[in-house]
Amino acid sequence: MSMQTLQIYHPDFLRWPFDQIARLHKGGSVAVESTGAKVFLNYESVKSILNDKRFLADKHNLWLKELSARRGGELDTLATISSGFAPYLDPPVHTRVKRALGQVFRRADMDAHRGTIESITRQALDAIGIRSEFDLV
Numbered sequence: 001m002s003m004q005t006l007q008i009y010h011p012d013f014l015r016w017p018f019d020q021i022a023r024l025h026k027g028g029s030v031a032v033e034s035t036g037a038k039v040f041l042n043y044e045s046v047k048s049i050l051n052d053k054r055f056l057a058d059k060h061n062l063w064l065k066e067l068s069a070r071r072g073g074e075l076d077t078l079a080t081i082s083s084g085f086a087p088y089l090d091p092p093v094h095t096r097v098k099r100a101l102g103q104v105f106r107r108a109d110m111d112a113h114r115g116t117i118e119s120i121t122r123q124a125l126d127a128i129g130i131r132s133e134f135d136l137v
Helices: 011-015 018-027 043-050 057-070 076-082 093-104 107-112 114-128
Strands: 003-006 030-033 038-040
Touching (some): 003 018, 011 018
Parallel strands (some): 003 030
16 A cells, blocks of 8 residues: 555645645555544545554554543543544444444435435525635534
8 A cells, every 4th residue: 555644734724625635645655644544545545454463443543542641631522522523443342333323214215315315505605605615514
């Protein structure tokens, strides 16, 4: 895997991240962020990590807690909240959560709501207008 640098706190990235992201996609499959976090840029690299036992969710949660401690606790809330997110759960808990979510978010059900979802999304994006900053949750 080729390794590139990603500087998400750089003023140029904060102002307009898309040029750097496009460069990263052309240059390889992995980038390293200034915190040391690796960003995987394509399906194959993400799939390989998700199947690699060295990168279990428990290790991610521990890494985030350690990083927060090194930064004086500034990431404590993120560490606590993200430890319960499905991507940061290991089997068998992850499997149970994925199965439960799959029952609620079935493709046919989502397709039935596509028009409503697109309409709400268009309205929200139109409301943003030309603002240079906004929160997306």
